[in-house]
Structures are given as C-alpha cells and as structure tokens.
Amino acid sequence: MSTPDGLPTRERYWAITALWLALTMAVLDASIANVALPTIARDLHAAPSASVWVINAYQLAILVTLLPLAALGEIIEYRRVFVGGMAVFAFASLGCALASNLPELTAARCLQGFGAAGIMSVNGALVRHIFPSRLLGQGVGLDAMVVSVVSVIAPTVASMILAVATWPWLFAVNIPIGLAAVLLGRVTLPESLRSERPLDWIAAGLNVIAFGGVIVGVDLLTRGRGFAAPGAAILAVGALAWVLLIRRSLAQPRPLAPVDLLKDRLFSLSVVTSVSSFAAQMSAFVALPFFLQASLHRSQVQTGLLITPWPVAVAIAAPVAGRLADRYPAAILGGFGLSTMAAGLALLAFLPTTAGPLDIGWRMALCGLGFGFFQAPNNRILLSSAPKARSGAAGGMLATSRLTGQTIGATLVGILLHASSQGATLALLTAAAFAAGGAAISLTRLEKRPAQLPKTAL
Numbered sequence: 001m002s003t004p005d006g007l008p009t010r011e012r013y014w015a016i017t018a019l020w021l022a023l024t025m026a027v028l029d030a031s032i033a034n035v036a037l038p039t040i041a042r043d044l045h046a047a048p049s050a051s052v053w054v055i056n057a058y059q060l061a062i063l064v065t066l067l068p069l070a071a072l073g074e075i076i077e078y079r080r081v082f083v084g085g086m087a088v089f090a091f092a093s094l095g096c097a098l099a100s101n102l103p104e105l106t107a108a109r110c111l112q113g114f115g116a117a118g119i120m121s122v123n124g125a126l127v128r129h130i131f132p133s134r135l136l137g138q139g140v141g142l143d144a145m146v147v148s149v150v151s152v153i154a155p156t157v158a159s160m161i162l163a164v165a166t167w168p169w170l171f172a173v174n175i176p177i178g179l180a181a182v183l184l185g186r187v188t189l190p191e192s193l194r195s196e197r198p199l200d201w202i203a204a205g206l207n208v209i210a211f212g213g214v215i216v217g218v219d220l221l222t223r224g225r226g227f228a229a230p231g232a233a234i235l236a237v238g239a240l241a242w243v244l245l246i247r248r249s250l251a252q253p254r255p256l257a258p259v260d261l262l263k264d265r266l267f268s269l270s271v272v273t274s275v276s277s278f279a280a281q282m283s284a285f286v287a288l289p290f291f292l293q294a295s296l297h298r299s300q301v302q303t304g305l306l307i308t309p310w311p312v313a314v315a316i317a318a319p320v321a322g323r324l325a326d327r328y329p330a331a332i333l334g335g336f337g338l339s340t341m342a343a344g345l346a347l348l349a350f351l352p353t354t355a356g357p358l359d360i361g362w363r364m365a366l367c368g369l370g371f372g373f374f375q376a377p378n379n380r381i382l383l384s385s386a387p388k389a390r391s392g393a394a395g396g397m398l399a400t401s402r403l404t405g406q407t408i409g410a411t412l413v414g415i416l417l418h419a420s421s422q423g424a425t426l427a428l429l430t431a432a433a434f435a436a437g438g439a440a441i442s443l444t445r446l447e448k449r450p451a452q453l454p455k456t457a458l
Helices: 009-043 053-076 078-098 102-130 133-164 168-172 174-188 201-221 225-250 265-295 300-307 309-325 330-349 357-384 388-419 423-444
Strands: none
Touching (some): 009 053, 009 102, 009 133, 009 168, 009 174, 053 078, 053 102, 053 388, 078 102, 078 174, 102 357, 102 388, 133 309, 133 357, 265 300, 265 330, 265 388, 265 423, 300 357, 330 423, 357 388, 357 423, 388 423
C-alpha cells in the first residue's frame, strides 16, 4: 500500500512521470485533432460540419464517463482505472490511425475519449496519493503546468507531424508513449484503499443520459429551426435524468454523483468557481480567433502566435501559485487570479483596430497569469476538502467541472456569433463576466469555516 501521506521522493517522481505521460497524450489529442480537421475532412471526403464530430465525439465520451470511472476508481483502485484507461487510449489511437472513413474515425475517437476519461477521472486522486499533504499544492501546480505546456506545443507538434507524414500519424505516435505509460503506471503508481460498495450501474446510466442529453439537446437547439423540436425533446430527457440521478444519489452514503461532497460549502463553492473559470477560458479561446482575424485583421499564423502568451503565462504562474497555495488561502489566490483574468479579457475586448502585437500580447499574458494563479490553488482546495476515501469522487468532480465550464463557454460563443456581427467582442465580455463572477464566489470562501462533511462521507 502507499504511505499514509504520499510517496517517498524517488518513488514520487517516477509515479508522477507516469501520470504526466498519460495526461500529455490526452491533452495533446484534444488539440492536435483541431489543427488537422480540415485535412482529415478532405482526405475522408467528409463535409466540414460532419467532420466536427471527430472533436465532439472525443469530448462527449469523456464528459459522460468521468463520474462513473471516478466511482469505479474508489471501488477497484485508482491505479487500475488509470492503467486501463491508458491501455484503451493506446488501442483506440491505433483504430484512429487505421480508420478509412469518417464513421470509423468517429467511433475510434469516441473509444479514445473513454480511455482519456479513465486517465482524467482519477488523475486528481492519484496526485493526492502521490504527494504528501504539505506539498499537494505543488503537485497540483505542476499538473496544471504540464497541461498548459502541452496546450502551447500541441499546434506546433501537429504541424511538424503533418509536414512530414499524413494525418493518421497524429494518432499513431500515441501508441508507444501510451504503452510506456501503462508499463510505468503499473509499477510506480500507489495502491489505494478500496470501497466495498458495488458500482451503481443505474446511476452510471442516468449520468450518461443526463450529461449527453443536455449537451446534445442544447447543441441541436442552437442549430436553427429544423432542429428545435428534437433538441427540446433530448434536452427534456437529459433534464429528467438529472432529476432522477440526484434523487437516487441523495439516498446513498457514497453516491456516484457526489452530492455528499457538494453538501460541504467549501467543496461546492470551489466547484462553482471552477465551472465559472473554465467557462471564461473556453469562451475566450473560441472567440479570440474570430476577434483577432475579423476585428483586428490578423492572419491565421499571426492569430496563433498572438494567443501563445496566454498558455505560456499559465505554465509560468501555475507552479508558483501551487507552492503559494500550500501556505496561503486559496480563496485569496483564486480571487486575485480571476480578477486579473477578468481585467485582461475586458482589455482585450476594447482593443482598438490599430492595436499592435505588443498591445495584444501583454493582455493575453495577463489573462494567462490570472488563470494560472486561480487554477492550482482552487484544484488543491477542491481535492483536499474531501475525505481521502472520496478522492476519486473529488477528482472526478474536478474534471467534470472543467469540461462542463468549457462546454458552457463554447456553446454561448456559438450563440453569440450566430446572433450578432459583434459576437466575438460580446463573447470576450461574457468571458470577463464569468471570470469576475468566479472571483467574487472565490472570495466568499473566506467568510466562515466550511461545514463538516457528513459522517457517511468519511
């Protein structure tokens, strides 16, 4: 078994290397497919609108399975879910590389999303078991740094591969790295205590219908008149599944949907703050290319370079913020970070058309600095405010809040771009409002000590 409070230093570095290898693959594949999408659509003779499902299938598969896989990690050990997820991811990458048409590629991407969910659902719980409590903020900050660095290099990696090979190699390169992560994870990752409860398959099914129904329903509603009726019907089914899932969860001591943890004020406020921050982040990331190219008349290459200071600043700020979170309140660090991010987003929205690269770049860096100062402290407090036996549920909720916020942000930008010629500017202002609201929520965590978790959660 793992030590009661983290792993010894040498074992810690090997274990975190296994985590980072897997996390790199999951994040990289979410980004490189975006770059290659026009090439994939052309080679597979697919319409651009249909090829978008290469992206959507991956994201949707992750979101609907995060909480069930986090619960499974508490039952059979986090390490086994992680290793299994990485193995599925590597196998699905082979399927993506061998796909000869769009349906085959979409199906393989969906399977790849299930594997990525296995990695992401237990990532936070494993970080908590790998690092001692006094260094948890440092571990979470380094985790955030890896995600940011991979996000920065993903377009470059994709371009380099496409310059010398065809698009299937974007997925084929995952196979040896994935197998290395599987082998390293089996040997180095810590064991964890197992819960004696069985997996609640009914709740797992309701979870899939709830998330899938709401996301697909909202997507159809935003497409126009012909999709309104089926979109509304699917959305209603998803909403009903949510009601049934919550009712079922309230009657259980350790439910799949962690309503037991959400009864804790500190935990629930941290989740809401996380959703707000990632809604702001995704709103900005989707809107910025339209804003820079249509409003500021920049080329595609210039757009990519001008956005780069944002993730670079996150990569610099996140480890620093993680170390500070081990000594100072996350409420203050998170409030400062999201306030800074809100200011940067507002300054971007009001840029004149004559703005130079330096004017744009420092505002991007300000947004990244703020987001970096928020992310690591908030993730630390979200993980540490749950009992260690519920680390899987807390980690699953962390990943779910991130993807939920990103989905909300992307959906709102789509609506604004469709409704107004100034949609990109409005989206940046909406992102600033999300960040400012998240800052206010973050600061409320200072008001009083968090409520104790119910004994059933301990």
